[in-house]
Amino acid sequence: MSGSRLLNLPRPARVRMGPGGVPRTVDGRQIEQVRESWLIEDRWWTGRPLRRRYWEIMSAQGRNLVVFHDLCSGEWFSQAG
Amino acid sequence: MGESPYIELHCHSAYSFLDGASLPDELAQRAGELGYTALALTDHNSVSGSMELAQVAGACGIRALHGAEIDVVITSGEVDGQRTTCGSPADPTTGNPPGDRTRHLTLLVRDARGWRNLCRLLTLAHAHTREGPGRRERGEPSVSLEAVREHSEGLVCLTGCAGRSVIGHGVHDEPTARRLLDAFGPHGLRVELQRPYARHDRARNRALRALARRLGVACVASGDVHAHARNRAELQDAFVALRHRTTLDASEPLRRGNHSHVLAAPAAMAARFAEHPEAVRESVRLAEELRFDLTRDLGYRYPGSEDPGAMRRLAELCRTRLEERYGDHTAARGGGSGRRGGDGGRRSGAVRGRGSVAAVLSEAAARLEQELGIIDELGLAGFFLLHHELLELAREVAAEVRGPDSTRALLAPGRGRGSSVSSIVCYLTGLSHIDPIANRLLLGRFLHTGLESLPDIDLDFPRDIREVLIPRVHQRYGNERAALVAAFPTFRARGAIRELGKVLGLPPGEIERVARAAEHHWSAEHDIDGALGRGERSSGAGSPEEGRSGGDGAPPASPRWAWLQRLAAEAYGLPRHLSQHPGGMVISTRPLIDCCPVVPAAMEGRQMVQWDKDSCADAGFLKIDLLGLGMLSAVEGCVELIASARGERIDLSRIPFDDPATFRAVRRADTVGVFQIESRAQMQSLRRTLPESLDDLTVQVAIVRPGPIQGGAINPYIERRARLRADPAYEVPYPHPALRPVLESTLGTVIFQDQVMEVAQAFAGFSAREADGLRRAMSR
Numbered sequence: 001m002s003g004s005r006l007l008n009l010p011r012p013a014r015v016r017m018g019p020g021g022v023p024r025t026v027d028g029r030q031i032e033q034v035r036e037s038w039l040i041e042d043r044w045w046t047g048r049p050l051r052r053r054y055w056e057i058m059s060a061q062g063r064n065l066v067v068f069h070d071l072c073s074g075e076w077f078s079q080a081g
Numbered sequence: 082m083g084e085s086p087y088i089e090l091h092c093h094s095a096y097s098f099l100d101g102a103s104l105p106d107e108l109a110q111r112a113g114e115l116g117y118t119a120l121a122l123t124d125h126n127s128v129s130g131s132m133e134l135a136q137v138a139g140a141c142g143i144r145a146l147h148g149a150e151i152d153v154v155i156t157s158g159e160v161d162g163q164r165t166t167c168g169s170p171a172d173p174t175t176g177n178p179p180g181d182r183t184r185h186l187t188l189l190v191r192d193a194r195g196w197r198n199l200c201r202l203l204t205l206a207h208a209h210t211r212e213g214p215g216r217r218e219r220g221e222p223s224v225s226l227e228a229v230r231e232h233s234e235g236l237v238c239l240t241g242c243a244g245r246s247v248i249g250h251g252v253h254d255e256p257t258a259r260r261l262l263d264a265f266g267p268h269g270l271r272v273e274l275q276r277p278y279a280r281h282d283r284a285r286n287r288a289l290r291a292l293a294r295r296l297g298v299a300c301v302a303s304g305d306v307h308a309h310a311r312n313r314a315e316l317q318d319a320f321v322a323l324r325h326r327t328t329l330d331a332s333e334p335l336r337r338g339n340h341s342h343v344l345a346a347p348a349a350m351a352a353r354f355a356e357h358p359e360a361v362r363e364s365v366r367l368a369e370e371l372r373f374d375l376t377r378d379l380g381y382r383y384p385g386s387e388d389p390g391a392m393r394r395l396a397e398l399c400r401t402r403l404e405e406r407y408g409d410h411t412a413a414r415g416g417g418s419g420r421r422g423g424d425g426g427r428r429s430g431a432v433r434g435r436g437s438v439a440a441v442l443s444e445a446a447a448r449l450e451q452e453l454g455i456i457d458e459l460g461l462a463g464f465f466l467l468h469h470e471l472l473e474l475a476r477e478v479a480a481e482v483r484g485p486d487s488t489r490a491l492l493a494p495g496r497g498r499g500s501s502v503s504s505i506v507c508y509l510t511g512l513s514h515i516d517p518i519a520n521r522l523l524l525g526r527f528l529h530t531g532l533e534s535l536p537d538i539d540l541d542f543p544r545d546i547r548e549v550l551i552p553r554v555h556q557r558y559g560n561e562r563a564a565l566v567a568a569f570p571t572f573r574a575r576g577a578i579r580e581l582g583k584v585l586g587l588p589p590g591e592i593e594r595v596a597r598a599a600e601h602h603w604s605a606e607h608d609i610d611g612a613l614g615r616g617e618r619s620s621g622a623g624s625p626e627e628g629r630s631g632g633d634g635a636p637p638a639s640p641r642w643a644w645l646q647r648l649a650a651e652a653y654g655l656p657r658h659l660s661q662h663p664g665g666m667v668i669s670t671r672p673l674i675d676c677c678p679v680v681p682a683a684m685e686g687r688q689m690v691q692w693d694k695d696s697c698a699d700a701g702f703l704k705i706d707l708l709g710l711g712m713l714s715a716v717e718g719c720v721e722l723i724a725s726a727r728g729e730r731i732d733l734s735r736i737p738f739d740d741p742a743t744f745r746a747v748r749r750a751d752t753v754g755v756f757q758i759e760s761r762a763q764m765q766s767l768r769r770t771l772p773e774s775l776d777d778l779t780v781q782v783a784i785v786r787p788g789p790i791q792g793g794a795i796n797p798y799i800e801r802r803a804r805l806r807a808d809p810a811y812e813v814p815y816p817h818p819a820l821r822p823v824l825e826s827t828l829g830t831v832i833f834q835d836q837v838m839e840v841a842q843a844f845a846g847f848s849a850r851e852a853d854g855l856r857r858a859m860s861r
Contacts, residue, residue: 039278039339044315045329045585045644054280 010077013067023055026067026078030060087347087354087361088368090121090146090239091187091273091303095655096130096569097150099324102317103309104655105134106141108344111309113141115346119368121146123187126206126222128199128678129567129659132696135375146371148189149199150242151206152223155182155257183223184257185250187239187273187303190373193380195235202232203678203691211681226257230264237367238265242305243275243285253285255292262296271301271367274360276353278341286357300360301367304350307342314340315644316651322584330586376699382670383535383703384558385463392462395506396453398469402509403449407442407518445518448505455528456506461535464703467668468538469510471705474557475542478550488724489717492733495542496713500527500835512538514734525838531850534698541710543717547664550707552686554666561672564679565689566665566697566704569656574599576657577649585641585648595645661689664708667697676700712756738775747772757782769799771806776826783832788860794830801828819843834860 018024023031036056043050051071058064067078093101094108103111105122112120120143122134131147138145190196206222213220229238238261241251251273252258262270272293274286293300307317317340322332329336345353351361385391456462472494479494497513503522507513515522527536542550555563572580575596582592661682667690673679677690677700690697697704720731746752748771750764758767758778762785772778784795804811805828815821815829823839824830831837837859838852847855 036280036283037278038280038282039341041314041339042333042336044318045641047640056280 008080010068010079013076013078015067015069015076017069021053021069023057023067023076026057026059026065026076029063029065031057031065032060032062033058035064085116085118085347085365087302087350088119088121088146088364089117089304089306089344089350090148090189090301090364090367091123091150091242091275092121092306092344093124093150094122094130094134096127097124097307098656098658099320100125100317101307102313102320102651102655103307105130106137107309108306109134109137109141109143109145111344112143115344117143117347119144119146119371121148121189121368121371123148123150123189125150126152126203127659127691128203129569129656129691129693129696131375132692132699136699144368145375146189146368147196147199147373147375148187149203150185150187151202151229152183152221153186153226153229153252154223155184155226155252183221184252185241186229186252186261187241188229189237189239189367189371190235191237191269191371192235192373193378195237196373196375196378197675198232198234198236200676200678201674202228204674204680207678207680211683226260230260233264233269236265237269237271237371239271239273239301239303240289241273242303243277243279243282253289253292255295258292258296262298267296267298270296270298271363272296272298274300274302274354274357275305276302276341277305277337278339283356290357290360299363300357301363302350302354302357302360303364304345304353305342306344307337308340309344311340311343313651314343316648317342319581319584319648319652323580327584328586329584379676379700380671381676381701383464383467383668384562384670385467386460386670386703388463388466391466392453392457395456395462395465395510398466399449399453399506399509403442403445406509406516407438407445441518445505448518448524449509452504452506452524452528455524455530458530459528459532461528464535465506465510465512467703468507468512468540468705471554471707472511472540474553475540475546475550475707478553479546482546482549488721488730491730492717492720494546495540495707496710497538497540499537499539501536501538503527507538512540523835523839525835525842525849525852529849529853531848532853533850534701535703537704537706539706539708541708541713543714544709544711545714547707547709551664551666554668554707555686555688558668560688561674562670563666563668564673565682565687566662566667567689567691567693568660568662569693570658570660571654571656572649572652574649574653577652578645581648581652582645585645587639587641587645659691661687662694663706665694665697665704665706667702667704669702676702715754744773747778760785766795766799770802780827780832788834789830789832792831794827794832798828798830798832801830817844 014025014027015023016025022034022037025031034055034057036054038054040050040052040054049072052068053071054066054068056064056066065078066080067076069076089112092108094103094105095101096105101124108122109120120134120138122128122130122145124130126149128147128149131145135145135147188199188202190199202224203222205228206224210220210222239251240253240258240261244250252261258270258272272289274289276282276286290300308314318332318336319329321336322329325332325335327335351358354361456465475494479492480490483489483492493511493514497507497515501507502513502515503517503524504513504527505517508515508517517524551565557563578596578599579592582595583589659680661684667673669676673690677692679688679690681687682689690702692700692702694704716733720733723729723731747755747758747767750767752758752764752767757763758781763781766785767781770777770781770784772781780798783789784798789795789798801811801813805813813825813829815824820829820840820843823836823843827833827836831840834856837856838847838849841847841852841855842849
């Protein structure tokens with residue numbers, strides 16, 4: 001058995017954006033509603049700065065999702081809320 | 082001014098110490114560029130930046146709105162049952178009793194009554210902050226909710242900021258909000274909505290909008306701005322860590338989480354509150370209601386300013402003393418040191434004939450009438466009489482401190498210095514011991530008809546006398562009407578490197594090495610480059626994330642060092658904390674706490690206003706500088722020692738100013754312990770300038786100061802002196818023939834502030850008022 005493992009690691013996600021960077025589809029799922037959006041900017045003083053725009057959204061199937069846009073790399077990830 | 086869709090009503094400057102990261106003028110300028118028509122400054126429990134904003138706002142095309150964000154203690158009996166992180170069983174940071182909690186409220190000034198109430202509230206908030214042992218550690222300012230309710234008139238209350246939690250830092254519970262509503266009424270209370278891009282913004286703002294509906298008040302949007310531009314956002318993070326005495330790595334829960342607290346364009350803010358357009362419009366409507374103008378509505382008066390008999394009494398006092406000082410019976414009189422044109426040997430006992438006495442008396446009388454005319458025109462008679470009264474008070478204090486039998490008893494209680502020594506009124510009323518006629522001193526810098534603020538009179542006292550005098554002034558005019566002036570120590574290279582280096586988690590030894598290498602007059606950016614072994618000065622921080630390689634023996638390349646360079650450069654010149662001016666006091670006819678908040682100083686029995694000398698001058702406050710001068714104490718000590726050792730009573734007024742042995746010692750730089758010329762820099766310079774007279778020494782003292790150093794005047798002056806010594810026929814070069822009379826005494830260089838004025842007048846045709854304005858702008 002290996003040692004500890006990190007929980008809730010972000011997983012890459014395929015996101016199609018609308019105006020203002022709002023997610024329209026996530027991994028092919030249509031997004032019905034944006035519930036909240038927030039911004040995290042941290043660790044800018046290190047070699048690995050962190051800039052993420054988070055979106056808490058609800059899919060057309062009624063599923064809650066949290067995705068973030070990594071503003072440094074341009075990639076999208078999903079993460080459990 | 083065009084219409085702005087949004088007005089920022091919640092904005093912190095660097096006077097929210099170690100929280101705001103921009104100066105008021107930076108905020109005002111940026112607001113103007115972004116198209117704002119008004120901007121409110123709401124620093125934490127402070128209006129220290131308000132006058133600065135008021136002074137620059139017009140030039141930036143905005144209207145200054147005033148207010149503060151205050152900490153309110155809500156006691157457990159007053160509330161709501163809501164649990165917060167503040168004030169639970171024990172609150173070690175606030176010292177509040179268990180169950181009490183501290184909340185933020187944003188108070189905005191609607192009119193002059195509102196300003197008075199805000200000043201009184203802030204005075205109350207700080208009243209208990211020096212109650213700890215030794216008064217050194219400053220406690221957290223706060224007021225009770227009841228105090229806020231009692232001072233609601235003329236103020237508009239916003240319910241406070243969002244913070245990072247769903248609860249926020251403001252008053253967001255209905256029972257407390259209703260108590261505010263009772264006091265402020267529906268037109269004086271707004272529920273404040275903010276969108277700091279934190280996780281619970283939407284939920285909180287919806288709840289707040291529902292609260293506003295239940296209360297029957299409007300919502301207003303605000304930005305909780307902490308920086309004027311994006312490039313200061315990181316510094317704000319660093320300041321938060323510094324304030325909490327921790328590092329950036331360890332301060333994530335304390336920081337704002339992102340950089341949305343930078344002043345944004347009105348349209349961008351309207352878009353940020355797309356779900357609350359009414360709250361955005363309310364910011365504009367509310368701003369229109371806030372009509373208090375700090376440059377006009379303060380209502381300050383100093384004692385004697387409205388005394389109709391003051392001019393007559395001042396003229397009588399001066400004319401009586403004119404005869405004593407310049408009349409026929411004066412065989413020889415002291416001249417003191419003048420900065421230019423003074424005859425260094427005058428004090429050696431020049432005896433004037435009867436004709437000469439008459440001529441000098443006539444010249445002095447004409448000068449006196451000219452000055453009295455200006456004083457009358459400016460309505461400043463009460464100002465001079467008040468200073469005279471203070472000097473008389475100082476005389477009483479000096480007699481008590483020295484004792485009747487002391488050899489010091491004959492000495493003056495203090496000495497005037499600075500520009501006031503050019504005034505014959507000051508000379509005759511005892512405020513100066515320098516004869517402006519004998520020393521041919523120009524009046525312009527001290528007094529002219531275009532004067533916009535009160536003139537400055539600096540008085541130096543031996544320390545023991547000053548220690549007793551300051552509390553005596555408080556007693557004479559009342560604690561409510563007299564207070565010291567504040568000062569704001571600013572970040573300089575060494576301090577910024579040390580403090581921000583620690584915040585960045587850099588190795589203490591390396592930080593200290595870099596800090597010690599820092600030069601006072603250079604920027605931190607330059608110093609860090611040098612200390613890191615980088616020969617060439619960089620043009621900016623570039624991309625700190627990338628880091629840079631160090632030279633031999635330099636600290637390892639790290640983005641943190643690059644960030645230190647940038648942060649220290651950004652912090653340079655920002656106020657670090659509130660402190661006390663060495664001796665500036667303001668005195669008022671009405672309670673000062675109606676004009677400016679008064680807070681306890683570190684020393685027992687002393688208090689200070691929240692404004693520094695520039696803001697006090699802009700407010701028209703009468704500031705009297707009662708400065709402690711250690712060397713004056715030392716000289717008085719010497720007089721006593723000589724008396725006890727040799728039985729001689731030394732009369733300082735009879736010491737010659739041209740003693741050859743003294744000047745030989747000065748030229749050898751044998752000046753350890755000699756006032757003004759004892760520093761290493763002065764001693765080095767003395768060997769090059771080789772002063773031969775008091776005038777030479779006056780220039781010598783002045784050149785080792787920031788103005789001439791930064792203005793590049795030192796080397797040309799020293800070179801020209803050397804050339805003149807070698808060749809008396811040497812022609813001193815002048816930038817323009819018109820400047821020859823102005824710059825002759827300093828060999829074509831600008832050394833003195835008076836010369837800045839005279840150059841502006843001679844070369845650019847400035848009036849005395851315009852020239853003084855230029856001088857003031859340069860010296861700030």
